[in-house]
Amino acid sequence: MMTPPPPPPPPTASMDHHPTGRSYKNGPAQRGVTQRLVVDEVRSEMTRRRTEKSTEEAGDSTTLIVYNPILSPILQCGPVCGLIALVEAAQVLLPYRDDEVTPRRLNPDALLEEAVRLGMTKLGEMFSAFDMQRLAKTWFHCDSTLLDTSDVEATWSLLVDHLLHGNVALIPYDADYNHGPTLRKGHSAHWAVIHGVVIPSVPVSLLGSALSEEGNDSDPDFRVLNPNKLSASMNIILSTKTPCTTSSLSCVIAHHGKSMRPAVWNFHDLMASNQNLVQVSQKIAASPAGSYIFGDIETELCSKLVLLQKSSDTLC
Numbered sequence: 001m002m003t004p005p006p007p008p009p010p011p012t013a014s015m016d017h018h019p020t021g022r023s024y025k026n027g028p029a030q031r032g033v034t035q036r037l038v039v040d041e042v043r044s045e046m047t048r049r050r051t052e053k054s055t056e057e058a059g060d061s062t063t064l065i066v067y068n069p070i071l072s073p074i075l076q077c078g079p080v081c082g083l084i085a086l087v088e089a090a091q092v093l094l095p096y097r098d099d100e101v102t103p104r105r106l107n108p109d110a111l112l113e114e115a116v117r118l119g120m121t122k123l124g125e126m127f128s129a130f131d132m133q134r135l136a137k138t139w140f141h142c143d144s145t146l147l148d149t150s151d152v153e154a155t156w157s158l159l160v161d162h163l164l165h166g167n168v169a170l171i172p173y174d175a176d177y178n179h180g181p182t183l184r185k186g187h188s189a190h191w192a193v194i195h196g197v198v199i200p201s202v203p204v205s206l207l208g209s210a211l212s213e214e215g216n217d218s219d220p221d222f223r224v225l226n227p228n229k230l231s232a233s234m235n236i237i238l239s240t241k242t243p244c245t246t247s248s249l250s251c252v253i254a255h256h257g258k259s260m261r262p263a264v265w266n267f268h269d270l271m272a273s274n275q276n277l278v279q280v281s282q283k284i285a286a287s288p289a290g291s292y293i294f295g296d297i298e299t300e301l302c303s304k305l306v307l308l309q310k311s312s313d314t315l316c
Helices: 013-017 032-049 081-093 101-105 108-117 129-140 152-164 204-214 232-241 267-274
Strands: 024-026 061-067 074-076 143-148 168-175 189-203 222-225 251-255 263-266 304-309
Touching: 032 061, 032 189, 032 222, 032 251, 032 263, 061 152, 074 081, 081 108, 081 129, 081 168, 081 189, 081 304, 101 108, 108 129, 129 143, 129 168, 129 304, 152 168, 152 189, 152 232, 152 267, 152 304, 168 267, 189 204, 251 267, 263 267
Parallel strands: 061 222
Antiparallel strands: 024 074, 061 189, 143 304, 168 189, 168 304, 189 251, 251 263
């Protein structure tokens, strides 16, 4: 009687979560299309928040959209939202290089391997803003600042200045059924990259030369600026003179691994979600030991914002 062949080896944990063997799926490059989508999403959110233009926005004021485009959005496969957000952030921060290093650095699977090697994750889950900051440094060599978001007004001011200089930020929050911010005490924790802000009631006179430099002044209600297309002197002027106090219409432009579309979220809603991350979900808490890597998320995630910026002496 012939001896039956041995059974095949069990699938790895990563393959259980990633049936295709990959942690991601690339979307099409979106340049002009993305900008139109962003304006449409901003218009929709602003309309939902108000029924008519407020008196403070009348006259010579406009809504300023500061927007650092992500060139190729990525859909996640498995619990890799933080790694996808970090790769998308690097798309903004990394200069284009026709070499062999940059494509590998921008590959989410390669980043997942590195995070596993460093003992930060098992399947791609990232329950620590400190680990995200460390991974940004070791893999992309990005400079970063870990910001406490408890002071909402100070956070908005720093975020606006940060984005006006062509940078991005990573934020953990609780995701609702539509992946927007909600309050579930961390049970649906998710990561997104913030790559833009929506600032209401900006004087048009302040933006005159910037709009000329950008070449985008066709819509009187919404003016879009890409800081990476502006001169350094104009970035400084805008960052020092743009209103930095929040209103009910202040929004962020973000992207996450569950959608190809840009998201426009109310800033105060996002801050409330970010500040309510105190527990992992029951599913994760009750999982067998070693299934995931997580600690006290109230310390590791709650009220944390990772500001990423370009570094003169590195890959970013």
